[in-house]
Amino acid sequence: MKDRMGSGFSRLYPSLSLPRSAPEPRPPIMSRIPDPPGHSDPGTVDTVLDADCIDSLRNLGGPDEPDLLLELIELYLDDASGRMKDLASAMREADLEAVGRVAHTLKSSSANMGALIFADLCRDIECNVREGVPVDELVRQSQESFDQVCAALRQLQTGS
Secondary structure (H helix, E strand, O other): OOOOHHHHHHHHOHHHOOOOOOOOOOOOHHHHOOOOOOOOOOOOHHHHOOHHHHHHHHHHOOOOOOOHHHHHHHHHHHHHHHHHHHHHHHHHOOOHHHHHHHHHHHHHHHHHOOOHHHHHHHHHHHHHHHHOOOOHHHHHHHHHHHHHHHHHHHHHHHOO
């Protein structure tokens, strides 16, 4: 499980790694999600993924590896889907330590793929677990956000 994208991705692609400095304070995630509960907009690439990050990933392979972005998307979708299952399992088992670890890994790999809103949710889950604040609602929101990220990445894969 440790050999998943969160640890190996940064070693393979150090130029995509996020800086280790403290992030700027942001408003709580609830104020950044405008849709009412139960709204299931699949999202689009423009609204769910950071365009600059996607462009960087697209250019990373250069002319030698034009399909690198597609490979990274496939790796991310496979890894993050498994981690979301791990998150759900940890929540069912009330294993908050595991919830925090999974959220931490998802935060990093998702930010690397430009899924910044989802990464923020994962950061909030991780912080709330550390502070002993309930995370049930954040985990529910993270599943909805992850579904949007998946839809947007699949849109990129198919070119539509």
